[in-house]
Amino acid sequence: MKNRIKVLRAEQNITQAQLANRVEVSRQTINAIEKGKFDPSLPLAFKIARLFNLKIEDIFQDEE
Amino acid sequence: MKNRIKVLRAEQNITQAQLANRVEVSRQTINAIEKGKFDPSLPLAFKIARLFNLKIEDIFQDEE
DNA sequence: TGTAAATGTCAAGTTTTGTTTACATTTTAT
DNA sequence: ATAAAATGTAAACAAAACTTGACATTTACA
Numbered sequence: 001m002k003n004r005i006k007v008l009r010a011e012q013n014i015t016q017a018q019l020a021n022r023v024e025v026s027r028q029t030i031n032a033i034e035k036g037k038f039d040p041s042l043p044l045a046f047k048i049a050r051l052f053n054l055k056i057e058d059i060f061q062d063e064e
Numbered sequence: 065m066k067n068r069i070k071v072l073r074a075e076q077n078i079t080q081a082q083l084a085n086r087v088e089v090s091r092q093t094i095n096a097i098e099k100g101k102f103d104p105s106l107p108l109a110f111k112i113a114r115l116f117n118l119k120i121e122d123i124f125q126d127e128e
Numbered sequence: 129t130g131t132a133a134a135t136g137t138c139a140a141g142t143t144t145t146g147t148t149t150a151c152a153t154t155t156t157a158t
Numbered sequence: 159a160t161a162a163a164a165t166g167t168a169a170a171c172a173a174a175a176c177t178t179g180a181c182a183t184t185t186a187c188a
Contacts, residue, residue, distance in 0.1 A: 001106065001107060001110075015133085015134060015135085016134075016135065017133095017134075017135095025176070025177085026176070026177055026178075027134095027135090028136090028137085028176085028177075028178085028179095029175080029176055029177075031135070031136065031137085032136095032137090032175090032176085033175095034135095035136075035137090037137095038174065038175060038176085039105065039106045039107060039174085039175080040106060040175080040176095041103065041105070041106065041144075041145085041174095041175060041176085042065065042103045042104060042105065042106055042109050042120075042124065043065060043103060043126060044175090044176090045106050045109075045120075046065075046124075046126040047126075049121075050126075055119055055120075055121060056106075056109075056119075056120045056121065057113075057119055057120065060106065060110075062107060062110040062111075062114075079163085079164060079165085080164075080165065081163095081164075081165095089146070089147085090146075090147055090148075091164095091165090092146085092147075092148080092149095092166090092167085093145085093146055093147075095165070095166065095167085096145090096146080096167095098165095099166075099167090101167095102144065102145055102146080103144085103145080104145080104146090105144095105145065105146080105174075105175085108145090108146090129188105130187105130188095131186100131187095131188090132185100132186090132187095132188100133184100133185080133186080133187100134183100134184080134185070134186090135182100135183080135184070135185085136181105136182080136183070136184085137180100137181090137182080137183095138179105138180090138181090138182105139178105139179095139180095140177100140178090140179100141176105141177080141178085142175100142176080142177070142178100143174100143175080143176075143177090144173100144174080144175070144176090145172100145173080145174070145175080146171105146172080146173075146174090147170100147171080147172070147173090148169100148170090148171080148172100149168100149169090149170095150167100150168090150169095151166105151167085151168090152165100152166080152167080152168105153164100153165080153166070153167095154163100154164080154165065154166085155162100155163080155164070155165085156161100156162085156163075156164085157160105157161095157162085157163095158159100158160090158161085158162100
């Protein structure tokens with residue numbers, strides 16, 4: 001599962017740590033998701049999408 | 065996290081078992097999600113949304 | 129150039145998601 | 159009324175998401 005979080009952060013000038021705080025997970029979790037190490041839970045995906053005012057599908061792309 | 069899976073199944077006349085087969089999880093997993101016992105993983109949410117030709121947000125509603 | 133902030137990564141542990149098996153209850157149709 | 163299909167539920171387990179803590183590497187900029 002790919003995602004555009006890194007780009008969205010860059011657009012908004014937000015660090016991994018700041019994003020982590022705002023969606024209430026650890027910085028390592030954001031890092032791992034960005035690097036594709038694992039997928040966020042559905043509730044976390046919702047939080048991230050809401051933060052960027054985007055649909056989940058606009059941030060995460062299923063790849064199979 | 066609420067969802068409209070039961071209604072969507074009814075509309076399409078699909079059983080839990082049939083839906084489970086098509087998204088490649090167990091029937092009990094579909095049942096548990098419908099009953100709100102837990103949330104699906106993000107990849108599973110994508111599969112379900114794709115099956116019904118809907119956005120994830122049109123099926124699952126975050127309630128915090 | 130140096131140093132602070134940001135990012136990457138790893139290991140060990142907890143929590144949540146999902147499976148399997150098995151059985152009970154409800155619904156549907158004959 | 160009965161049989162079959164569909165749904166509900168529970169326990170024990172496996173797998174994936176997430177945490178904490180620690181340290182190494184990269185980036186930005188005074």
